[in-house]
Amino acid sequence: MTATGAMWHNWARTEKVMPLRVERPRTTAALQRAVRAAAGSGIRIKAIGAGHSFTGIAVAPGIQLELEDLSGLSGEPTADGLVTLFAGTRLHDIPRLLAPYGLAMENLGDIAAQSISGAISTGTHGTGAGFGGIAGQVRGVVMVTASGDLLEISRESHADLLPGVALGLGALGIIAEVTIQCVPRFVLHAVEQPEPLDDVLDTVLDRAAAADHFEFYWFPHTRTALTKTNTRLPFGTKPKPLGRVSRFVDDTVLANGVYRVTCATAVVVPAIIPRVNLLADKLTGNRTFTDVSHRVFTTRRTVKFREMEYGIPAELVPAAVRDIEALIEQKGWRISFPLEVRFAAADDLWLSTAYGRATGYIAVHKYYRERSSAYFSAVESILRGYGGRPHWGKIHTQDAADLAEIYPHFGDFLAARDRLDPRRLFSNQYLERVLGI
DSSP states (O other), rough: EEEEEEEOTTTTTTTTEOOSSSEESHHHHHHHHHHHHHHHHHHOOOOTTTTSSSSSOOOSSSSEEETHHHHBBSSOOOOOOOEETTTTOOOOOOOOHHHGGTOOOOOSSOOOSBOOOOHHHTOOOOBBBTOOOOGGGGEEEEEEEEEEEEEESSSSGGGGGGGHHHOOTOSSOEEEEEEEEEEEEEEEEEEEEEHHHHHHHHHHHHHHHHHSSEEEEEEEEESSSEEEEEEEETBBBBBBBBHHHHHHHIIIIIIIHHHHHHHHHHOOOOOGGGHHHHHHHHHSEEEEEEEEEHHOOOOOOOOEEEEEEEEEGGGGHHHHHHEEEEEEEHOOOOOOEEEEEEEOOHHHHHHHHBBBBBBEEEEEEEEETSHHHHHHHHHHHHHHHHHHOTTTTTTOOOOOOHHTOOOTHHHHHHHHHHHOTTTTTOOOOOHHHHHOO
């Protein structure tokens, strides 16, 4: 299905483009035809996913591929839990698809709007010192190459490419199918509570190591961290979910509705931000519940923001957070959005922010109507000083020369790109910056 291009914006309104043409393939064969046509006419082609990246990683000024119709299961799961999904499948649809087979994804981030192909291609992750990002769950990919041919990559076929393709930035081809390793369904017991920031920083490494999933948020201008600890329990454990009213009040009224108003007000009157953050500090947290995994991992976010996130060696997280706190105090900035800290296990994916090291993630945010460049630039400088690697889908300023120094297999990825897309059919301005032309 083809349409004339219209103006496209990503979710955060940080990127926009008027594509030359929009294609909506419904089958893998149609996807191949679209790529072959683009290659024949010399026009670049990109898949956009759900548009939840803050960077221009999926911006498609040539042919824009929308894969929403290429969605769902491709065949039945295997006995050992391997599940193959079409590339456009949204994360929020996967639990419904897996439920009849008693399966679940091993770990998730807190946003479920992304497509599975977009999530793995940008390095989307959740938290849990013993768990990797979503790309770490990939066991195979079927990809349309620049010639329009299908290339199956797995541990049994073209295995040398899997560490690159599983987190490929959309630079190596157009993903048609993704095979992930799933686990038996499970529930999570969630404990969310405010605690003194200094106590959390003093114990965070031990807590992250001891818990299945641990993270915390810190609202600048307060001395409190909102901690979130999730414990995995067997499916069949009696759930004690949040009631509809409680969930509506906490997640819709407070987390989105009230916060949208206060952020908008803070743009006009920045001086009120410390008082707003103190109020948020008192109104959030202090809840315990048990529910199926995806309902605990994911949350609904309707307040638009801009985000920068870096992965650093896990043991350096306390010092880095304290440096950011000191920076905000020194500059006299008024920061309305919280700082978020999460953890992940080391992995072996070439362009993973967690490649070769246990990783702590520090994310900073700004309301989308606020200027973010000075704050992000200063925090980025701190995190780069700790050996930080930027999240591919979130705002950063690094280029290919910078990134080659912090990714041991950067050269291997570039060689795979030269092999699979020598004419740069799948490139765009962002990829030229981070990978080179």
